[in-house]
Amino acid sequence: MAQDQFVNRHIGNGPEEVAQMLATIGVKSVAELIDQVVPPQIQLPGPLDLPEGMSESDFAAHIRALGAKNKPLRTLIGMGYYGTATPAAIVRNIFENPAWYTSYTPYQAEISQGRLEALLNFQTVVSSLTGLPVSNCSLLDEATAAAEAMIMMFNLRSREAQKEGRNVLFVDENIFPQTLDLLLTRSEPLGIELAVDAYGEYEFSGREFGAILQYPGANGHIADYSAFAAVCHEKGMLVTAVADILSLVLLKAPAEWGADIAVGSTQRFGIPMGFGGPHAGYMATKDAYKRNMPGRIIGVSVDRLGNPALRMALQMREQHIKRERATSNICTAQALLATMAGMFAVYHGPEGLKRIAIHAHAHAHAAAQLIRGLDYELVSENYFDTIEVVADAEKIEAIAVKKGLNLFYPTNDTVHISFDEVSTLAEVNTVAAVFAEAAEKEAPAATEVPEDLYFDGAFVRTSEILTEKVFHKYHNETDLMRYIKKLERRDISLANSMISLGSCTMKLNSAVSMMPLSLAEWGNVHPFVPLDQAEGYMEMIRGLERDLAVITGFDAVSMQPNSGAAGEYTGLMVIRAYHHSRGDYHRNIALIPASAHGTNPASAAMAGMKVVVVATDANGNVDVDDLRKKAEENAANLSCLMITYPSTHGIFESKIKEIMEIVHRNGGQVYFDGANMNALVGLSSPGYIGADVCHLNLHKTFAIPHGGGGPGVGPIGVAKHLTPFLPSHPIVKTGGTEGITAVSAAPWGSAMVQMISYGYIKMLGASGLRRASEMAIVAANYMACALKGHYGIVYTGETGRVGHEMIVDCRNFRADYGVETGDIARRLMDYGFHAPTLSFPVHDTLMVEPTESEPKAELDRFLETLIAIKAECVASVGQEDHIVRNAPHTAYECCGADGEGGWNHPYSRMQAAFPLPWVVENKFWPYVSKIDAGYGDRNLVCTCDPLESYL
Numbered sequence: 001m002a003q004d005q006f007v008n009r010h011i012g013n014g015p016e017e018v019a020q021m022l023a024t025i026g027v028k029s030v031a032e033l034i035d036q037v038v039p040p041q042i043q044l045p046g047p048l049d050l051p052e053g054m055s056e057s058d059f060a061a062h063i064r065a066l067g068a069k070n071k072p073l074r075t076l077i078g079m080g081y082y083g084t085a086t087p088a089a090i091v092r093n094i095f096e097n098p099a100w101y102t103s104y105t106p107y108q109a110e111i112s113q114g115r116l117e118a119l120l121n122f123q124t125v126v127s128s129l130t131g132l133p134v135s136n137c138s139l140l141d142e143a144t145a146a147a148e149a150m151i152m153m154f155n156l157r158s159r160e161a162q163k164e165g166r167n168v169l170f171v172d173e174n175i176f177p178q179t180l181d182l183l184l185t186r187s188e189p190l191g192i193e194l195a196v197d198a199y200g201e202y203e204f205s206g207r208e209f210g211a212i213l214q215y216p217g218a219n220g221h222i223a224d225y226s227a228f229a230a231v232c233h234e235k236g237m238l239v240t241a242v243a244d245i246l247s248l249v250l251l252k253a254p255a256e257w258g259a260d261i262a263v264g265s266t267q268r269f270g271i272p273m274g275f276g277g278p279h280a281g282y283m284a285t286k287d288a289y290k291r292n293m294p295g296r297i298i299g300v301s302v303d304r305l306g307n308p309a310l311r312m313a314l315q316m317r318e319q320h321i322k323r324e325r326a327t328s329n330i331c332t333a334q335a336l337l338a339t340m341a342g343m344f345a346v347y348h349g350p351e352g353l354k355r356i357a358i359h360a361h362a363h364a365h366a367a368a369q370l371i372r373g374l375d376y377e378l379v380s381e382n383y384f385d386t387i388e389v390v391a392d393a394e395k396i397e398a399i400a401v402k403k404g405l406n407l408f409y410p411t412n413d414t415v416h417i418s419f420d421e422v423s424t425l426a427e428v429n430t431v432a433a434v435f436a437e438a439a440e441k442e443a444p445a446a447t448e449v450p451e452d453l454y455f456d457g458a459f460v461r462t463s464e465i466l467t468e469k470v471f472h473k474y475h476n477e478t479d480l481m482r483y484i485k486k487l488e489r490r491d492i493s494l495a496n497s498m499i500s501l502g503s504c505t506m507k508l509n510s511a512v513s514m515m516p517l518s519l520a521e522w523g524n525v526h527p528f529v530p531l532d533q534a535e536g537y538m539e540m541i542r543g544l545e546r547d548l549a550v551i552t553g554f555d556a557v558s559m560q561p562n563s564g565a566a567g568e569y570t571g572l573m574v575i576r577a578y579h580h581s582r583g584d585y586h587r588n589i590a591l592i593p594a595s596a597h598g599t600n601p602a603s604a605a606m607a608g609m610k611v612v613v614v615a616t617d618a619n620g621n622v623d624v625d626d627l628r629k630k631a632e633e634n635a636a637n638l639s640c641l642m643i644t645y646p647s648t649h650g651i652f653e654s655k656i657k658e659i660m661e662i663v664h665r666n667g668g669q670v671y672f673d674g675a676n677m678n679a680l681v682g683l684s685s686p687g688y689i690g691a692d693v694c695h696l697n698l699h700k701t702f703a704i705p706h707g708g709g710g711p712g713v714g715p716i717g718v719a720k721h722l723t724p725f726l727p728s729h730p731i732v733k734t735g736g737t738e739g740i741t742a743v744s745a746a747p748w749g750s751a752m753v754q755m756i757s758y759g760y761i762k763m764l765g766a767s768g769l770r771r772a773s774e775m776a777i778v779a780a781n782y783m784a785c786a787l788k789g790h791y792g793i794v795y796t797g798e799t800g801r802v803g804h805e806m807i808v809d810c811r812n813f814r815a816d817y818g819v820e821t822g823d824i825a826r827r828l829m830d831y832g833f834h835a836p837t838l839s840f841p842v843h844d845t846l847m848v849e850p851t852e853s854e855p856k857a858e859l860d861r862f863l864e865t866l867i868a869i870k871a872e873c874v875a876s877v878g879q880e881d882h883i884v885r886n887a888p889h890t891a892y893e894c895c896g897a898d899g900e901g902g903w904n905h906p907y908s909r910m911q912a913a914f915p916l917p918w919v920v921e922n923k924f925w926p927y928v929s930k931i932d933a934g935y936g937d938r939n940l941v942c943t944c945d946p947l948e949s950y951l
């Protein structure tokens with residue numbers, strides 16, 4: 001039945017609209033255009049070797065059947081992943097709400113005030129609980145956050161310490177194995193040595209620059225680190241706490257015992273385990289170190305009318321500015337999950353969080369009492385939610401599985417048990433029964449779980465938490481629902497209008513592919529369960545790996561990297577491992593075109609490579625002569641070239657094969673940045689063209705929603721010779737035979753959202769995937785042609801066509817009309833649109849990527865808007881009080897905020913707010929006016945006290 005075919009739902013245009021667009025472009029058929037755009041020598045000779053698409057209803061049934069194959073037992077493994085109850089009001093109003101999950105990273109602050117406030121709440125939670133004043137608005141997971149902290153401490157070394165070559169990081173041995181593995185991965189290329197030891201017994205060598213301590217420890221023990229931290233400080237070291245966020249509700253804050261940085265995961269604040277992710281990692285630090293903190297920080301500023309307004313502060317585009325000197329390569333993070341975790345704290349408030357934390361703690365204590373009563377030895381008397389018992393692990397495991405429990409078995413004679421928000425009395429008694437059976441004793445049974453604090457009083461938190469107003473106002477569902485809706489109305493997402501961000505592929509995130517995320521069969525699976533309890537997940541992941549290998553033309557795929565930049569890093573580390581396996585330890589030069597995305601050089605630096613920049617020519621292509629010269633000059637030490645294709649200029653360079661040959665001839669590997677795969681799927685592939693490794697942004701091409709800045713998934717595909725080096729994991733077997741150590745905390749990264757891409761591919765099938773790429777190219781070329789005479793297009797290919805996106809030229813606007821590109825972006829808001837990508841990769845331009853999902857009528861509204869804004873610029877030359885420069889116009893201003901009937905502009909209110917007739921049908925009112933960026937950076941405030949108090 002044609003109507004039920006997903007391809008017809010996903011692609012925004014039918015035959016009639018396509019014919020109209022082709023007429024504007026001036027070609028007779030889609031095939032004719034594709035032949036003009038995609039160089040013939042790279043076109044695939046036949047269709048993708050994938051089945052045809054499933055219908056939406058068949059997919060829904062299929063994914064339900066797969067979900068039923070996940071049969072996790074009640075899991076008390078802990079190790080960074082815990083049972084939690086996501087409040088239904090947050091599931092329905094945020095997690096399942098396209099207004100929240102389809103929005104973009106809040107670069108355009110004026111139309112992002114809702115998610116900015118939600119993220120500010122998250123930062124406030126993290127700051128309050130850790131006791132450290134500056135928090136960012138998420139990192140990728142706990143283990144990568146710890147690695148980021150290591151690098152931050154390394155970069156913060158004093159000049160003297162650098163001169164002395166202090167490069168040792170002390171890591172307390174009581175740390176989760178996945179965190180330690182990430183520290184290993186990230187330290188080695190940077191020349192950092194790890195000293196893993198017991199903090200109480202460690203003898204300092206004098207070469208340490210920092211220390212990492214887990215709090216509570218991996219075995220559940222709460223230690224008093226204060227004396228150790230003081231010694232570290234005396235020795236000029238910094239101290240990072242890897243802290244369980246829920247425990248901090250009850251325990252002394254890391255800052256109170258001397259931590260300079262705190263990192264961790266906020267998964268247990270209402271985010272399903274999802275077989276490993278996505279969840280928001282966090283980081284907080286002291287004010288003195290704020291400029292070295294990776295990731296994004298939300299800060300408070302003021303708008304043109306003096307009202308409080310939020311924006312991303314400080315280093316929001318630092319990779320693009322600092323390139324290989326950036327503090328980190330992190331770009332996409334975990335914004336949606338941070339929003340949810342922050343809202344969990346808003347909903348429960350400090351008292352609710354205390355209830356939850358005491359609940360987990362008291363259940364652990366009740367179990368501990370019963371187990372101790374059976375004469376088992378407990379490793380620690382001071383624990384929060386996790387107890388470690390000395391017992392025969394094999395024996396306990398056999399009985400626990402029979403009784404429906406997953407526990408954790410770190411050694412042959414120890415067992416970990418972690419309790420959580422959803423633990424029950426019955427569960428405590430079942431745990432006790434397991435130990436009783438192993439000891440051949442009668443099972444004891446508790447009749448109640450008295451809620452109290454059972455650890456040493458010295459550890460008890462006495463400082464207040466979450467004193468800010470927002471954590472005291474929304475504790476019933478009506479209030480919370482309205483608060484979430486209030487914030488939602490301040491943002492533009494795909495639920496409002498097209499978001500034509502070049503290089504970001506803001507396409508449809510279909511409801512049918514999102515729906516399975518709400519099913520408990522997928523949400524409640526811990527990443528370290530025995531794999532026979534996760535058969536549905538394994539089938540989905542293996543299927544997706546296979547499909548992506550076909551699409552990329554590669555041998556194998558790793559799903560572990562949890563963002564595009566993490567994929568870059570992984571791919572580069574795999575290349576590095578390959579060179580090392582051949583004895584080529586010296587190959588460390590990465591050639592990177594000047595036009596590359598900022599994460600490319602940042603990732604190369606993190607992988608221990610030296611960046612050599614390759615020029616681009618006047619047409620925006622890689623300058624092949626310069627590439628040849630640099631490749632030959634560096635042949636002895638060449639590691640790789642990183643190239644984006646189609647280029648970040650939106651062009652299919654015809655010399656791409658020659659470029660790859662030059663690199664191979666000089667001993668290098670080709671890293672293919674797959675961020676622009678939306679122009680390529682089914683038409684060509686990195687493997688077919690000749691690359692060795694690529695990452696894909698599943699949150700672009702393969703329809704995972706952007707979430708207001710994450711989650712992302714950045715799998716890598718590799719050619720056969722690189723397959724052995726795909727990343728491993730310390731707890732669950734995965735990766736290649738000589739796999740590099742882990743790049744994410746979970747073995748398959750953010751597994752839960754991979755279902756969205758799985759569904760996208762299964763429903764489009766071979767021909768639908770190709771059709772999507774073709775339609776993305778048709779839409780971009782249609783827009784480029786329709787703009788002729790109004791705006792220039794900066795770069796076109798040899799046949800005069802663009803790829804799937806185009807760079808719209810505004811470079812003359814400042815000189816000709818006195819208007820900045822940022823002003824155009826803000827004026828688009830008055831018309832109801834999110835701006836395209838601003839000034840990347842070319843200054844003073846707009847990069848527009850329409851995608852295949854946008855209907856022609858929407859493209860036409862956007863075109864009409866761009867043309868109208870140009871006319872406004874032309875008409876307003878010389879005016880001080882300028883309609884474009886004043887944008888956006890808020891409802892408050894239009895109604896006379898300047899005073900009684902006040903409207904003092906030379907243009908009318910109607911012109912300001914309803915500049916085209918159709919705007920009235922779908923008016924978006926920006927909540928704030930133009931934001932003063934500098935003010936926010938000069939007066940950094942990044943927690944949410946009452947806004948009035950800042951001004």
Ligand SMILES: Cc1ncc(COP(=O)(O)O)c(C=O)c1O
Nearest residue numbers: 331332503563564565597675712
């Ligand atoms: C060309 C390119 N490469 C890499 C990335 C990094 O991906 P992520 O943001 O998922 O880390 C981006 C993101 O915008 C990109 O456009």
